[in-house]
Amino acid sequence: MKEFNWSKYSKPLILVAFVVILSILRPKAFLSLNNFSNVLWSVSVIGIMVCGTIFVFLIGGIDLSIATLCAFTAVVVVEITHLLGDTPVAVCVGVVAALAVGALAGAVHGLIITTFHIPAFLVTFATQSIFLGLAMVLTNNKIVSCTVPAFTAIGAMKILGFPLPVYFMLVMAVISWFILRKTVYGRYVYAVGGNSMASAISGIHVKGVSIGCYVLSGLTTALGGIVLASMTQQASSSTGSGYTNDVITAGVIGGVSLLGGEGTVPGAIFGAVLMGLLNNGLNLMSVPSTHAGLVKGLVIIVAVAFDAMQHADQSKKKARKVKKRGESV
Amino acid sequence: MMKKAIALMMTTAMLMSMTAGIVSADRREDPAAQTAAAGESSKQRLDPYAGDEIKIAYIAHDIGTPNNQGWKEGIERECGSWSNIKVDSYGAEEKAENQVQIMTDCINQGYNAIILQCSDGTALAPSVRQAEEAGIPVITVNLDCSSDTIHSALVMAVDYDAGRMAAEKMAEQLGEEGDIAIIQGVPGLTRTDNLEQGFRDTIANYPNINIVDAQSASFQKDTAMTVMNSFLQSYENLKGVFAINDAMAEGAALAAESANKKGEICIWGADGEKDALAMIESGDMAGTIYTNSWDEGSTAAKIALLMIGSEYSYTCLTETPKVIMEPIVVTAENVGDIAEEDRW
Structure with a gap:
């Protein structure tokens, strides 16, 4: 009989365990479609961003400019909407411009990193200041409000009880998953992350693959910025502050290796949803903010340790099988 | 003048x-x-x-x-x-x-x-x-x-007195009864701690008003939306929310609107920034303490x-x-x- 592969299901199991625990502790408040919708809504921006940033992680890169690029693109969409007269068309132009800015920023990152062989950490560390500066200059360092209905609908409109950003997250997750799993480019990304030298020797255009990853990261960051600005109906240089850490944390919790070559989109989304569930649970149980950080840290360690343990067991079993096969040959 | x-x-x-x-x-x-x-x-x-x-x-x-x-x-x-x-x-x-x-x-x-x-x-x-x-x-x-x-x-x-004034007016608007919650900033800052204390001390004078919860949203509008969603989920009879600053009150108002509860919950902020004043005019927020x-x-x-x-x-x-x-x-x-x- 085939042995049940626990490691494959450890992440969904952790989420189910969370749902069961919170359902027992706060059945009335937690177990409702509305609450699940709230949880998914609260992680949607991080979820959207991690769907693109995972490409950068997979090639062993990093993007420290997520938060400030998010702010910059949020400012771009709001300012362009105002500039063109606050009409629905202006919103569309603003959205396209912000996405273009995100993609361009990613392309610049990729080009600098691959052409001058500067570590991604340093390049994105520098550009985070540039994006922050640009956001400050564009807004004169003020909060710019935008209550144009066509714009606020992006973050507030609901379809079947779920807000639009949740659908954005799901669509982005499916697209990213498809690219990584079902296309040649996706296999190249894993190959470059696993061993870029070997990939280059085997004919993969490493530079092109890498630039593509940064472009995708920039695009999803811009989309996150647009959605966040729409949710809060405003943009400023501090829009999205703290999101760099959140996105990286979601990825790492979801099993994405920052060294490259390892990680999946469902894993990264799991990381984001786990963080959302945790925050939601702490809020619903009225855990005071002075204790919330402590509880959050402990729960994340337990959840990630459980997941890692399952994977370690699976790896050992695989190794044993390989060894047995070797002995029999 | x-x-x-x-x-x-x-x-x-x-x-x-x-x-x-x-x-x-x-x-x-x-x-x-x-x-x-x-x-x-x-x-x-x-x-x-x-x-x-x-x-x-x-x-x-x-x-x-x-x-x-x-x-x-x-x-x-x-x-x-x-x-x-x-x-x-x-x-x-x-x-x-x-x-x-x-x-x-x-x-x-x-x-x-x-x-x-x-x-x-x-x-x-x-x-x-x-x-x-x-x-x-x-x-x-x-x-x-x-x-x-x-x-x-x-x-x-003013800090302590701003909390007191918000509490008094909010109690009046609520008819001196109902469940309310507080959205806190970052704990440890004198001004915001005093503001909250002023609010709590004054609300204590109204026995039929209960502070059912207090959560931090770190002064952030988007975090306040998430906190407000949790409040709405946990407390069906929530009548009022006092946020320590206007940005968080605005976030709470947006969350209430999204839950089709615009104007039903008495949302107060403090500071008096122009967006909050606009939200009071549109009925999304109930009040704020304005300082020029x-x-x-x-x-x-x-x-x-x-x-x-x-x-x-x-x-x-x-x-x-x-x-x-x-x-x-x-x-x-x-x-x-x-x-x-x-x-x-």
Whole structure:
């Protein structure tokens, strides 16, 4: 009989365990479609961003400019909407411009990193200041409000009880998953992350693959910025502050290796949803903010340790099988 | 008219409190101690209104917030009429260590006065002392350094009383009964802790109003939306929410609107920024405690120029003079009274 592969299901199991625990502790408040919708809504921006940033992680890169690029693109969409007269068309132009800015920023990152062989950490560390500066200059360092209905609908409109950003997250997750799993480019990304030298020797255009990853990261960051600005109906240089850490944390919790070559989109989304569930649970149980950080840290360690343990067991079993096969040959 | 009256009141209060400090210093019985104290400052008297070149530094905790922008603009307006007075603004990106560094740089560059919003009272106290000893008057805004560090002045919006006023008006709007919740900022900041305490102490006088929960949203609008969603999920009978600042109150109002509860929940903020006033007008928020940040910045600048132009230094003071800004309780009934030019 085939042995049940626990490691494959450890992440969904952790989420189910969370749902069961919170359902027992706060059945009335937690177990409702509305609450699940709230949880998914609260992680949607991080979820959207991690769907693109995972490409950068997979090639062993990093993007420290997520938060400030998010702010910059949020400012771009709001300012362009105002500039063109606050009409629905202006919103569309603003959205396209912000996405273009995100993609361009990613392309610049990729080009600098691959052409001058500067570590991604340093390049994105520098550009985070540039994006922050640009956001400050564009807004004169003020909060710019935008209550144009066509714009606020992006973050507030609901379809079947779920807000639009949740659908954005799901669509982005499916697209990213498809690219990584079902296309040649996706296999190249894993190959470059696993061993870029070997990939280059085997004919993969490493530079092109890498630039593509940064472009995708920039695009999803811009989309996150647009959605966040729409949710809060405003943009400023501090829009999205703290999101760099959140996105990286979601990825790492979801099993994405920052060294490259390892990680999946469902894993990264799991990381984001786990963080959302945790925050939601702490809020619903009225855990005071002075204790919330402590509880959050402990729960994340337990959840990630459980997941890692399952994977370690699976790896050992695989190794044993390989060894047995070797002995029999 | 109201603006002028407030400005006059503040200036009077400032002069009175400073005089009180100076008078009590004059009454010190030990002249030797006085001389020694006076020797600690190397302050030079300059006349800002007679063409002397003046440089003022404004150091904010986070220069991007509406409050900071209001203060900055107030300072610049006050000094803008004189070409010999230059104002430089610095943001510390919410880090006390950055403020300490900027303070050191400003002292070395020989600024004539520093207007500072302290990120951390204890961490900034040595820098404030160092500046005053170097003859640079330091005027703190809203967030002060630790109380034993005497410096030129503190200009602040009311905190405890703002909480009290919000609680009283909110209780009236709720008919003195119902479940309410608080959205907190970052715990540990004197102003916001006092605000919350003022609110809690006053609500305690209404036995039928229960504070059912209090969660932090770290002053962030988007986080406040998530916190508000949890409140709405947990407490079906929630009647009111008090957020420690307006940005969080705006986030709570957006979450309530998204849950089809616009106007059903009595949402209060504090600060009085223009977006909050607009939300009160549209019925999304029930009220806020308004303070004119432009006047607050302008008052800080007035005191800075007064100190630069006077022969007095911090050594003449027995305690830091405080100027407390007039708060206005704003609801749908009187929000129209706040003119566009007073909305920051």
